[in-house]
Amino acid sequence: MQFTHDWLPQRVRFASGGAAEAVAEEVRRLGAARVMAIAAEATRAEPVLTGVPVAVLHTDVVMHVPLEVAERARAVAADHDADALVCVGGGSTTGLAKAVALNTGLPIVAVPTTYAGSEATDVWGLTDDGRKTTGVDRVVLPRAVVYDASLMLGLPVPTSVASGLNALAHCVDSMWGPRTDPIDQSLALEGIRALRTGLPGVVEDPMELAGREQTLYGAYLSALAFASAGSGLHHKICHVLGGMFNLPHAETHAVVLPYVLALNAPAVPVLDQRMAEAFAADSALAGLLALRDETGAPRSLRDLGLSEDDVPKAVQPILDASPESNPTPVTAESIAALLRAAWEGKEPG
Structure with missing residues (x-):
């Protein structure tokens, strides 16, 4: 038996019913003071962000992360001098946070609300002119993931x-x-x-x-x-x-x-x-x-x-x-x- 296995460096927390407290603690560990929060649905994300110093809540999320959507999000991060990202949502939301991190190097705290799995990988994807391009880069791997199954209860x-x-x-x-x-x-x-x-x-x-x-x-x-x-x-x-x-x-x-x-x-x-x-x-x-x-x-x-x-x-x-x-x-x-x-x-x- 001969193989080499490389573990990805990431903190993972399972915290049913405790997402807000866990996310606030992970943001404090990063030393972040101006967080860009990304979520397709603000009303679902806001309870998770109660202890987070949010500089801007960005809701322009589109499936398959079109390049123009990623570029708008990167501009928002720059305009608000963001020093960290918190994404609350499914794979498209996590994918957009990764697209921002890919260009800025900002650390991500991910809070999944579906079972997409993007939060645990260092894979990014962008779609441009009908073609989806993917790549691998450690900079897009969320530093921490907070799994709260209670956030899934409303998922149809x-x-x-x-x-x-x-x-x-x-x-x-x-x-x-x-x-x-x-x-x-x-x-x-x-x-x-x-x-x-x-x-x-x-x-x-x-x-x-x-x-x-x-x-x-x-x-x-x-x-x-x-x-x-x-x-x-x-x-x-x-x-x-x-x-x-x-x-x-x-x-x-x-x-x-x-x-x-x-x-x-x-x-x-x-x-x-x-x-x-x-x-x-x-x-x-x-x-x-x-x-x-x-x-x-x-x-x-x-x-x-x-x-x-x-x-x-x-x-x-x-x-x-x-x-x-x-x-x-x-x-x-x-x-x-x-x-x-x-x-x-x-x-x-």
Whole structure:
């Protein structure tokens, strides 16, 4: 056994019901006095910011972080002489904070309100002219993350399910990502187990904390694994679709994941069996499909707004982005068939 695993330097706090106190303490640890707060919904963020010296609350948040939106936010940070960032929200909010940090070096305290996982990675993404570009830079990694499952209680069930399956996609991609190692895979497997347990609880009782906590725990583990293992085929597909056609991020991941799993799992039977055990199923795909059925997850790209004419346009950009390490060789024919099946919502397998 030979591998090198690099842990990301980050403080992580699970503080159900205690986000405001925890965030204020993390800001004090940074010595910040003029914080730029970023949130799509001011009313949801304000209770979390009660002990924070907020110089400006910025709410211009857009999915996939368009470059012009990032540039406006960077200008706001400069105009208010911000010395730290606090982002309260989902992946788009965290992504915007990262875009500001990328140019300014400002430290981030992240408070997630979905299961997106961006807060635990050093990956940034920007969209310009229909193309989503991603990169890796330690400067965008939040210095601290405060997880408060009580902030998720108002998250609608369909959004929770899609966001949770987005987290599950991090787990699956981490099993065969370009830099994966046994530690990444162990984190991913525990993430699968937690998400498989937590998401049905969220659906059954959205206002019950235990399901939310288990899902949030799984989402963090999934992001931790993904940050180390790197982006696999699934994420390359979803980034292309999101950037080119402005599809909703989490829902796109939820739809595409079973098709990528059906493509890759037969090539890695040992990993398939390990994932199956985490799903408590006969195979990883059977476990994922059962979870999809149990939670009422979205089924087709057509339902998300992708037109039939757009399907072939995505094939070559996906091929160009596909990692060489994918367990199953990727061809134009296999990607076209995968996209077509996902567009129709055809049964994967």
